[in-house]
Amino acid sequence: MMDEQETLAQLVALAGDVAPVQQAGLRAMIEEASELGARRALARLGLADEAAREDIGDLRQLLEAWRDAKRSAWTAAVEWTVRGALAVLVVGLAVKLGLPGLLR
Numbered sequence: 001m002m003d004e005q006e007t008l009a010q011l012v013a014l015a016g017d018v019a020p021v022q023q024a025g026l027r028a029m030i031e032e033a034s035e036l037g038a039r040r041a042l043a044r045l046g047l048a049d050e051a052a053r054e055d056i057g058d059l060r061q062l063l064e065a066w067r068d069a070k071r072s073a074w075t076a077a078v079e080w081t082v083r084g085a086l087a088v089l090v091v092g093l094a095v096k097l098g099l100p101g102l103l104r
Contacts, residue, residue: 012027042048047056094100 008027008030011030012023015023015026039048042052046052
C-alpha cells in the first residue's frame with residue numbers, strides 16, 4: 001500500500017518534465033485539492049462539525065461494546081451447549097446403568 005508521500009510524488013511525476021518550482025506549485029495544488037475533497041466528503045457524511053470527533057469516538061465505543069456483547073453471547077451459547085450435551089450424556093449413562101431404579 002502506497003503512503004501519501006509516494007502517491008503525491010507519482011502524481012507530480014505524471015506532469016512530466018517541469019521545473020522544480022512548478023513541481024512545488026503542482027504539489028501544493030494537489031495537496032490543497034485532496035484536502036478540499038476530504039472536507040467535502042466529511043461534510044456529505046455529516047461529519048464536518050466540531051462534534052464529529054466526539055461522535056466518531058462514541059461510535060467506536062458502541063461498536064466495541066457490540067463486539068464484546070457478541071463475543072460473550074457466543075461464549076455463553078457454546079458453554080450451555082456443552083453443558084447440555086454433558087447432561088444428556090450423564091442421563092443416558094444413568095439410564096443405561098439402571099440408576100433411575102435406585103432413586104425410587
